[in-house]
Amino acid sequence: MVLSVIALISALGVVLSKNPVTSVLCLIVTFFTIAGHYIMMNAQFLAVVHIIVYAGAIMVLFLYVLMLMNLNAELEPQKRNWLKYAGAISGGALLVVLVAALRDASMPALSAQPTEVGLIKNLGQILFKQYVLPFEVSSILFLSAMVGAVVIGKKD
Amino acid sequence: MPVQYYIFLSIALFCIGVMGVLMRRNAIIIFMCIELMLNAVNLLMVSFSKMWADAGRVDAGSAQLFVFFIMVVAAAEVAVGLAIITMVYRNTHSVDINILNRLKN
Numbered sequence: 205m206v207l208s209v210i211a212l213i214s215a216l217g218v219v220l221s222k223n224p225v226t227s228v229l230c231l232i233v234t235f236f237t238i239a240g241h242y243i244m245m246n247a248q249f250l251a252v253v254h255i256i257v258y259a260g261a262i263m264v265l266f267l268y269v270l271m272l273m274n275l276n277a278e279l280e281p282q283k284r285n286w287l288k289y290a291g292a293i294s295g296g297a298l299l300v301v302l303v304a305a306l307r308d309a310s311m312p313a314l315s316a317q318p319t320e321v322g323l324i325k326n327l328g329q330i331l332f333k334q335y336v337l338p339f340e341v342s343s344i345l346f347l348s349a350m351v352g353a354v355v356i357g358k359k360d
Numbered sequence: 361m362p363v364q365y366y367i368f369l370s371i372a373l374f375c376i377g378v379m380g381v382l383m384r385r386n387a388i389i390i391f392m393c394i395e396l397m398l399n400a401v402n403l404l405m406v407s408f409s410k411m412w413a414d415a416g417r418v419d420a421g422s423a424q425l426f427v428f429f430i431m432v433v434a435a436a437e438v439a440v441g442l443a444i445i446t447m448v449y450r451n452t453h454s455v456d457i458n459i460l461n462r463l464k465n
Contacts, residue, residue: 208369215373215396219380224388231392234373238399241366245410250424254402257431262395262438269442270388273449291382299375303368311363312411319413321420330421331428342432349436353443 207244211237228266235259245314247322366407373400387445387455391438398434402427 210233217230235258242251320326331339373396380393409423445455452459 205365208365211369212372212376215376218389218392218396219376219383224386227389227392231396234396235399238403241403242406245406246413247406247409247424247427250402250406250427253428253431257435258395258399262435265438265442266388266392269446272446273455288383292379295375295379295382298378299371302371302375306364306367306371309364309367311367312414313362314407314410315414319410319420321409321413322424327421327424327428330419331425334422335425335429338429342429345436346432349439353439356440356443356447 207237207240211241224270225267228263228270231266232259232263235263242322245322246318249322249324249327363407363411366404370400370404370407373397373403385457387448387457388442390457391441391445395434395438398430402430405430 214230214233214237218227218234221227221230235254239251239254239259242248242254377393377397377400380396381390384390384393405423405427409420409427412423413420448460449455
């Protein structure tokens with residue numbers, strides 16, 4: 205599929221590009237392709253939330269921090285090159301192990317007809333009936349993260 | 361389209377994220393690779409949700425809610441993490457993670 209190829213290429217671009225701003229832009233492309241996959245799997249609510257949260261909020265935060273730091277001229281020092289090869293080899297080994305372990309698994313094929321699960325009506329029913337306690341806990345988590353970020357980032 | 365296709369796509373994205381965490385030394389790029397790994401897991405969970413919905417299970421929406429909660433946790437993590445990186449940059453004028461090894465002794 206075209207979307208998957210774009211996702212993999214831009215994910216490699218995140219890792220391999222020298223400029224951090226290029227990495228951020230490649231990551232935004234990856235997020236849009238993942239949102240396309242969500243739409244193809246009838247998870248419309250998750251696709252919209254994914255684009256709003258990731259491409260709209262988190263990546264803007266990353267770009268803002270990069271702009272604040274002015275890292276464009278700074279290149280990573282090239283010494284200890286074997287560490288990069290070691291990282292690449294261990295990541296590739298993990299890839300090989302996982303693919304070899306799951307290659308023979310028998311899974312059913314996804315059908316093409318749309319399902320109603322991903323609509324916001326059904327997800328809202330589940331969220332506010334079955335998962336209302338994790339919802340409230342996540343609100344407390346957000347509040348504490350916000351307070352923590354302000355306290356850490358405060359000029360002392 | 362078989363579910364294996366999405367499993368292998370998620371594995372590839374996750375391993376690219378692992379490779380990035382191991383290879384790069386810029387703390388911001390390491391954070392972005394962590395986001396990439398979280399998204400690989402999210403993609404896998406949505407495809408399993410579709411698989412269960414095709415099988416006629418009524419609770420297939422739980423997986424999508426887990427994805428929702430993972431997004432919540434990722435947003436909180438990025439806020440705190442970028443605050444920490446900003447603090448480190450203010451103190452050391454670098455985001456190279458090898459600077460941070462003074463925590464060792």
